[in-house]
Amino acid sequence: MNLKIAEDLKNAMKNGDKFKLSVIRMLKSALQLEQINKKHELTDDEVIAVIKKQVKIRKDSIAEYEKYGKTDAVKDLEQEIAILDLYLPAEMSEEEVKQAIDAVFNELKPTSMKDMGGIMKELNNRITNADMSLVSQMVKERLS
Numbered sequence: 001m002n003l004k005i006a007e008d009l010k011n012a013m014k015n016g017d018k019f020k021l022s023v024i025r026m027l028k029s030a031l032q033l034e035q036i037n038k039k040h041e042l043t044d045d046e047v048i049a050v051i052k053k054q055v056k057i058r059k060d061s062i063a064e065y066e067k068y069g070k071t072d073a074v075k076d077l078e079q080e081i082a083i084l085d086l087y088l089p090a091e092m093s094e095e096e097v098k099q100a101i102d103a104v105f106n107e108l109k110p111t112s113m114k115d116m117g118g119i120m121k122e123l124n125n126r127i128t129n130a131d132m133s134l135v136s137q138m139v140k141e142r143l144s
Contacts, residue, residue, distance in 0.1 A: 001047045002031070005087065019076075023083045030054055048088060048129075055084050092130040100126050101138060113143050 005028060012021040027050075034050050035042050042050070058077045065073045092100075104122045108115065119139055120132075127135060 001044045001087065002042070005031070008086075019079065020083055023080050027051065027054060027084065027087075051084055051087050055081055055088070058084075089129050092127060097127060097130050097135055097138065101135070101142065105142065110143060113140075116140070116143060119143075 005024060009021065009024045009028060012024055030050055030053075031042060031047060034046065038046065058081050062074050062077045065071075065077065100123060101119075104119055104126070108118060108122065110116075110119055116139065120136060123135055123139070124132070
């Protein structure tokens with residue numbers, strides 16, 4: 001994973017793609033910071049977690065910028081997300097997420113919103129690559 005990022009950084013420099021270069025540099029520095037904090041080489045799972053965190057930060061920022069009509073900033077953030085998504089495994093489809101939710105509901109047999117925490121904990125263990133805020137929303141709809 002780190003090798004692909006380093007290779008893409010080099011290619012962006014050669015091609016003069018300043019935007020992609022800045023995004024990859026930001027990602028590289030976030031990964032280095034995480035590596036310093038963990039005090040060991042990052043595993044692929046840890047690298048993916050850092051990338052997901054960076055994507056989430058940008059998605060949150062998009063929501064804020066849209067409130068204030070800053071469309072240029074929103075476009076830039078969407079481009080950054082597209083670049084970061086290149087390093088993430090494919091997300092689970094909505095159907096796969098529904099199947100995981102069905103399985104957890106069949107096992108835990110929740111009765112009210114009080115069971116939300118237990119359901120989400122179990123889903124976090126089962127769902128590897130999906131937008132967990134969307135998963136949470138789907139669970140809430142199903143519980144109510």
